[in-house]
Amino acid sequence: MNWSDIYHNLKKKIAAKCCPKLPLPKKLNKLHRYARMKHKNKIVTTVYALLLVFAFILSVANHNNVNASVSPQENVDYLLLESSINNNYDETTVYPEDSVENIRSLFEMINYQETTKTIEHEIELSKGDTFINVLTDLGMEYKAAYDIYLELKKVYKPENLKAGQIIKITTTVDTVHDKLLSVDSITIEPQPGKRFIVERDENNTYLARKEKDDLILEVKTAEGMIDGTLSASMKRAGIPGKVVGNFINIFSYSIDFRRDIKKGDKFEIIFEKHLTQDGKLVKTGNILYASLTLRKDKIALYRYKDKSGLVDYYDEKGYAMKKTLHRKPLAFQSARISSPFGKRRHPIKKQIIIHWGVDYAAPRGTAIYAAGDGVIQSAKWNGGYGNYIKIRHNSEYSTAYAHMQRFAKGIRAGVRVKQGQVIGYVGSTGLSTGPHLHYEVVKNGRRVNPLKVKAAAGENLKGQNLRRFKNQVAELRKTYNTWFAQIEKQKEKIARK
């Protein structure tokens, strides 16, 4: 046999195998190509049909669930299938092009859902966390994180972030390689209704902005009987701590909370609250009315802002209460008197002398307030008095504070201070047996008992201010007349008993 015989035998064999009914050697090549084509198309047709069924199942399965997945093997299968369709596609094939496109885009859609994912993080800052390290912990490059930090800085100081603060971050990740693709948005809400946002736009640029919800102003009334401390009783009535603190401040100029308040005394208050649209308390507002009934004496005060913008509390007749010197100029209102004014045996000198002030025992570091508006006359070491401050309030009155641990920032001779401003902190410097405030009131050059000072009434309202104030009081009483009436009724009931 020569090479030609072998060649023809082989051709015959192939022809017989593929198309046994077409034995004609002359047309063999052409026919065989056709047969092969047909055979291939058969495979493609079957695969195409299967693919359609598969795609249909997927589309049904995914109708309500975009998280359906395709395994990596199925992806490979699809790619092989698609390339086989493309390679065999010519004029003789009948598959419409858009069908293939549809299948392709369907696969792409499924693939997209599968390989990337949007994640919403809520990260609570721990102590020592910084804005940048939160981002780098998510997989961001330091440089990119720093750029976002700079952008955020335009609207919010990232240094103000505190442990416990929650940062909401939206990221896109590659789920196959478990890799961060992008940080899409960052939201910081330091207080309800106030947000700082950095967001990525289509051009991959980060832009910072702030959002503020409109707040709702709510006016609340509350009243109650005192049992235990005033602040605990008020908190039990649902009054926020900050409002309780302000309430006490309003009265602290005329009342000694430790000595004057007894069980069964009453409080009344009208105060403002600022709420978000969904009712979260953002901040407390002003106290419009505050009253204390101590045994039979009722002190009722109304807030008034005069034409110059000065805010103060006045009784119904427009008399200022505030300007009376503070009897206990301390942040710690339950401080007890450890040594009263007058004659006593000195604990260190061991002899009878006159104690020219009142001693309030209080924890070291307790803030000491200016007892009234005035000018610091001296703030320095003063022998047995230790660290000592003297304030001149007016031509009549001065006050002195001794044994301070230290002075508050900026407090020195010549500085003007406001009533209630922190001037220093309780300590035990100089001749002292323990942490306390030694407090003196000087009237016309003579030291007097701070608890007996009635004096120094502030500026009462006059003229136009008085008229405006009275109108305002009438308005408030009209708005809350049912509440006021109910309180009056309760009072009568108690009186009749």
Ligand SMILES: [Zn+2]
């Ligand atoms: Zn003393």
